[in-house]
Amino acid sequence: MKQLLLVAKESYFRQVKSWAFFFMVISPFIFIFFSSVMGYIGASTAMRGTQVAIVTEDKMIEEAFMSQLDYSNDYPDAKKAQKALDDEDIAGYLEIDTSETQLKAIYHGDNPLSVYDKGFVTQLLNSFQQTRNTLSAQLSQEQMTLLATEPQLQEDIKEGAQLENSGKQIAFFGLVMLMYIIIITYASTTAQEIANEKGTKIMEVIFSSIPADLYFYGRIIGFLGVILTHVGIYALGGYLSFLGLSQFSGTKEMVASIQPLLSSVFEHLDWSMILFVVLGIFIYVILAALCGSLIVRVEDASKAVQPAIYLVILGFFGALSLGQQGYDHILLKIGSYIPFLSSFFMPIRLINGYATTTESIISLIILLASVVGLIIYIGKSYSGLILQTDDLGFIKNLKRSFSKK
Numbered sequence: 001m002k003q004l005l006l007v008a009k010e011s012y013f014r015q016v017k018s019w020a021f022f023f024m025v026i027s028p029f030i031f032i033f034f035s036s037v038m039g040y041i042g043a044s045t046a047m048r049g050t051q052v053a054i055v056t057e058d059k060m061i062e063e064a065f066m067s068q069l070d071y072s073n074d075y076p077d078a079k080k081a082q083k084a085l086d087d088e089d090i091a092g093y094l095e096i097d098t099s100e101t102q103l104k105a106i107y108h109g110d111n112p113l114s115v116y117d118k119g120f121v122t123q124l125l126n127s128f129q130q131t132r133n134t135l136s137a138q139l140s141q142e143q144m145t146l147l148a149t150e151p152q153l154q155e156d157i158k159e160g161a162q163l164e165n166s167g168k169q170i171a172f173f174g175l176v177m178l179m180y181i182i183i184i185t186y187a188s189t190t191a192q193e194i195a196n197e198k199g200t201k202i203m204e205v206i207f208s209s210i211p212a213d214l215y216f217y218g219r220i221i222g223f224l225g226v227i228l229t230h231v232g233i234y235a236l237g238g239y240l241s242f243l244g245l246s247q248f249s250g251t252k253e254m255v256a257s258i259q260p261l262l263s264s265v266f267e268h269l270d271w272s273m274i275l276f277v278v279l280g281i282f283i284y285v286i287l288a289a290l291c292g293s294l295i296v297r298v299e300d301a302s303k304a305v306q307p308a309i310y311l312v313i314l315g316f317f318g319a320l321s322l323g324q325q326g327y328d329h330i331l332l333k334i335g336s337y338i339p340f341l342s343s344f345f346m347p348i349r350l351i352n353g354y355a356t357t358t359e360s361i362i363s364l365i366i367l368l369a370s371v372v373g374l375i376i377y378i379g380k381s382y383s384g385l386i387l388q389t390d391d392l393g394f395i396k397n398l399k400r401s402f403s404k405k
Contacts, residue, residue: 280343
């Protein structure tokens with residue numbers, strides 16, 4: 001047991017203390033920080049140049065455009081507004097002539113109004129034009145009431161259904177994407193680490209002092225410790241960021257508005273899904289280690305790990321495609337019991353409410369048995385895998401190493 005822990009400790013700290021691990025962990029935080037800073041600077045500098053002004057003598061129309069479209073009334077006439085446009089202080093201005101019964105509006109700018117803004121402007125103008133038409137027609141109060149009658153539209157929607165669906169979708173994509181990124185990242189790293197030991201004299205010395213299977217188990221535990229540390233740093237960083245943003249005056253309201261959505265996301269996640277994620281990462285790391293031990297040249301590690309990568313891609317895109325069909329697809333149901341695929345498929349069925357607790361436990365037992373069986377089988381064959389140096393090809397090397405266990 002002591003030897004196992006020593007190997008795991010050495011494997012763990014060799015990875016964690018490397019600059020590659022440091023930059024891999026810190027790079028998303030740096031990217032988010034600089035993106036936020038650049039976005040803030042860009043928004044601040046562009047604020048003046050994106051403002052639209054309203055020029056009209058009708059104060060009621062002016063106030064409506066200011067309150068509903070955030071237009072500016074800093075320019076009392078078209079001449080001053082045009083000068084501001086030429087100086088690029090504003091993006092454009094809307095000039096509305098109210099001298100006649102028919103309203104006449106002209107937008108001046110370097111670029112046309114967006115479809116959204118144009119529709120909103122038209123809607124506001126139609127509202128004021130209708131009021132003018134009613135007054136010009138000199139209708140009675142009863143006639144005006146009849147003209148103001150509008151159709152009634154009601155929606156009978158389950159309370160909280162929209163929030164629940166949004167939470168389900170975020171949990172779905174977040175879980176699948178998390179597994180995909182972690183496995184793709186660490187499958188190649190694991191294969192490379194194992195390949196570096198291939199056929200070296202030092203391994204013969206190590207295997208003379210520690211059983212090959214214990215050495216393999218220690219290496220795998222070390223790799224998993226690195227992955228858990230990586231994910232733990234992101235989880236802690238996300239939690240601290242959430243706490244900080246919830247206290248900062250500029251983002252407090254935004255955090256409060258998304259809190260119900262976050263609660264809905266976590267309601268769709270449970271401990272069984274975490275076990276599927278952990279065991280799923282575990283089995284792919286073991287497979288990547290096997291792939292790395294089957295090559296002769298270190299530079300072939302990226303090629304050797306391709307079987308594991310293909311399985312990850314199959315599970316990832318299979319879950320994305322089948323999980324959004326709106327029903328429990330037969331392929332999704334079958335795949336949720338197949339190791340390497342079940343870690344992607346079964347959590348999706350649980351999130352969508354397709355699988356029962358019993359089905360989840362059965363799938364989890366199958367996955368756990370596969371992980372244990374695979375790691376024991378490879379551990380017994382590890383000496384033959386690492387020490388062989390004959391380039392017989394992937395399949396022949398695999399058969400030969402297993403025959404020597």
